[in-house]
Amino acid sequence: MIVGVVDYGVGNVGSVMRALEVLRVTPLLVNRATDMHAADCLILPGVGNFADCVRMLEAGQWITALKEEVVGYNKPLLGVCVGMQLLADSSTEGAVNGEPVKGLGFVSGQVKHLAAMGCQFRVPHVGWNAVNSAQAQDHLFHEIPPETDFYFVHSYAFEAKNAADVIATTQHGITVTAAVRRGHVWGTQFHPEKSSKAGFKVLKNFIEGPSC
Structure with missing residues (x-):
């Protein structure tokens, strides 16, 4: 099993690679879009600003290549943090003249600031929070008990168009x-790469799932 970690210029690639090494799989640092095809499945990290991440994806010709691998070849993909947000249709982060920034469109929905969604708690949301699986049958949370804590760092959140696409909440x-x-x-x-044993279990479940 070769797990490709997409290195398009963000800063948390190293921690993802180390987590995969702990899981004793073969991590492949993919730093050219043309090299993605060598991986059996892909992890898309992301930190910082949504619009900046999109610009880096565009500059490296990653968007077309990702769509070819994920849509054309049905290659399993896991987005992490802003990498998850990039899966959406669009985001208000970095919007110009009120025009949302376009995402990959793999999961229908829009990314919005937590305050705009009604959150009155401190933003950014940083720290450990209990997560509950909304769909117990999804193998990503296999053998992970309800209310397990995971590590979050974000100011924006994914608002899915289809409730069925949400498999866990906090x-x-x-x-x-x-x-x-x-x-x-x-x-x-x-x-997951910063969430101790539970996070490593999520990565393991993704890699060992029926799609990979």
Whole structure:
């Protein structure tokens, strides 16, 4: 099993690679869009600003390549943090003249600021929060008990168009999407690579799932 970690210029690639090494799988640092095809499944990290991440994806010709691999070849994909947000149709983060920034469109929905969604708690949301799986049958949370804590760092959240695409939630003044799934595409708002044993279990479940 070769797990490709998409390195398009964001800063948390190293921690994802180390987590995969702990799980004793073969991590492949993919730093050219043309090299993605060598991986059996893909992890798309992301930190910082949504619009900046999109610009880096565009500059490296990653968007076309990702769509070819994920849509054309049905390659499993896991987006992490902003990497999950990039799966959406669009985001208000970095919007110009009120025009949302276009995402990959793998999971229908829009990314919005927590305050705009009604959150009155402190933003950014940083720290450990309990996560509950909304769909117990999804293998991403296999053998992970309800109310397990995962590590979050974010100011924006995924508002899915279809409730069925939300497979886990957490609470931060409002109900926040913690994980999404559409077919063979998953995303986690939390950082599994920074979430101790439970986070490593999520990564293991993704890699060992029926789609990979």
